[in-house]
Amino acid sequence: MTETDRLDAILARDAPAVARALSPLGRRAAFPRGIPWQSDQARGARINATIGQLTDGRGNPMPLDALSTGVADLDPQMTWLYAPVEGPRALRQTWIDRQRRVAGGPATRVSLPVVTHGLTHSLSVLASLFCDDDTTVLLPDPVWENYHLLFGLNAAPRFASWSFFRDGRLDVGSFSDEVAKVRGKLIVILNFPGNPSGYMPTSAEVDELVAALQRAHGPVVVVCDDAYQGWVYADDVHPRSLFWDLAERLDPEKFTVWKVDGATKELLFFSSRVGFLTHANTSGDAEDALLSKTKTIIRGTVGSPSGPAMALIQRGLSNGEVERQFSLRRQELGRRWSALAIGLERLSGSILTPFPFNGAFFALLAVADGHDPERIRLRLLHDHSVGVVAFPKAIRLAYCSLHADDIPLLVDRLVQVAE
Missing domain, CATH: 3.90.1150.10 (Aspartate Aminotransferase, domain 1)
Incomplete structure (x- = not known):
């Protein structure tokens, strides 16, 4: 059995919604046992001659003073050396701990986030994993035009749209109608509060959106684009990302739910190009299988995330202020x-x-x-x-x-x- 076959068999057994939703590329993806895999195995070895990066021979970086002088207070390992393809574990843990905290401490089982090269890259990774010519991608109207580019660049899905507002209210009826029409694989992107709408729904509207999704035929990939998480100014809105409600209430036999977020708006670090990608309701072998496939897409596009930006984010999140x-x-x-x-x-x-x-x-x-x-x-x-x-x-x-x-x-x- 090949590694690809092994991963797909795990997902078919333990995460059927994911298995059914994968694109041909997503099914093929399996992290190769090349340099990153072998160097990770050698981590901690007395003599480590695996990875091509200059160190002092004890694992410490040797940056040029002309570059390092201004960032001497950052973690030197994270700043100057290659990051793991999925990102440093410490940062991934720090990020999900913050996400749980700002959401009020939900107990829902979710994955450790993978670090990406920004939110746009996170969406591109999901497009690679799940989008193909037999997919319907459901978007609001009006919509951020980059969704069409990201999900239509390497495939030819059918794009459907729902009317975002009607008579001054969120048009959940339009959303429900469009969800019900789809008989095959469906990708739904929910961006609250969003671009261009600037709108965060009420808790009652969230209940209606969840109920509409529950009537979907499946398989359904739900993508919560949480780029603007936390930027709300009214008191009568839903108090947390929809990701947590969907993870708690949607059937994992039919749905796979993903959270896309990052430092761009949440930390006002617009140039960072550091994003995070989290999914719900997998564990054990299935979570490892999805991590392998996700890492494969990242390794095949950007290699690994940017060290200096991650080091700044780690330091910032450790600051009590x-x-x-x-x-x-x-x-x-x-x-x-x-x-x-x-x-x-x-x-x-x-x-x-x-x-x-x-x-x-x-x-x-x-x-x-x-x-x-x-x-x-x-x-x-x-x-x-x-x-x-x-x-x-x-x-x-x-x-x-x-x-x-x-x-x-x-x-x-x-x-x-x-x-």
Whole structure:
């Protein structure tokens, strides 16, 4: 039996939803017993001549002083030497401990996260593992366009969409209808609070989303894109990532549930390119098999994650002030959110209608039928020196990058264009 056959047999036995959902590439993937595998086995050996990286012969790095002088307080091993393909275990454990803490301490069994080269890479890994020409990928409308690129780059799935808002509310009915239509493999991406919507659902809406998914035929891969986790400003929203509710309440015989998150927004480390990929409801041999397949995709694309960024994140998460500092940034953004929400009330009755927004970094304005969002974007840019992003039926405002003093001026110029 080949290693590929062994892993697939384990998943078929212990994680049937995963086994049924794998793409042909996902089924083939098995971590090779090459240099990383052999060097990992030799870790701790008295003489280790496995891996091609310069050390002092005792496992310590020998960086150039011209580079190392400014980062002397970072973990030298994590900063300068090759990381394990799946990322350093200490960082992976630190990250999942924080995720559990901010979610209120759920007891649900989840994997140790794998470190990726950012959230986009996490999504790309999932596309490689699960997406093929026989897959339906269900996305909201409006949507972050990169999902189409990531899941359509190496396969030709069917993309389906559900209407995100209707009459000023989350359109769970549209979501439920689209889920029920799919008879084969389904990938569902849930991005709350999200881009471009800036919306976090209430607990009642989460219950409705879970109920809609429970009626799916399967197999279903549910991807919780938690890029903006923690960035919520209203009190009446669901208090944690949907990942935990889905992991607790969806049948693992039919569903495999994944969490995509990272340092980009949660730690405001936009240049870090450090993401994490976690899945629920596997253990033992099945978890090891999925780790092997995930590592194979990572090894075949980026090799391993970036050491200096991981060392900075590990140090930051070990600082007792990090959560207080995050809270201060959230309060600042919450003030901008409140000012913008109040200001946008002036658009009532115009060709621009704000969708509900209570989180992430964005406000989304629906553009009335008969009006072109791209023309509105260009008019704002050329006539009013205001930059926004046009979507097919809306424009998006990223208030995260606005000075609070500029929000009234932004609203004034939106009103001028919308009249």
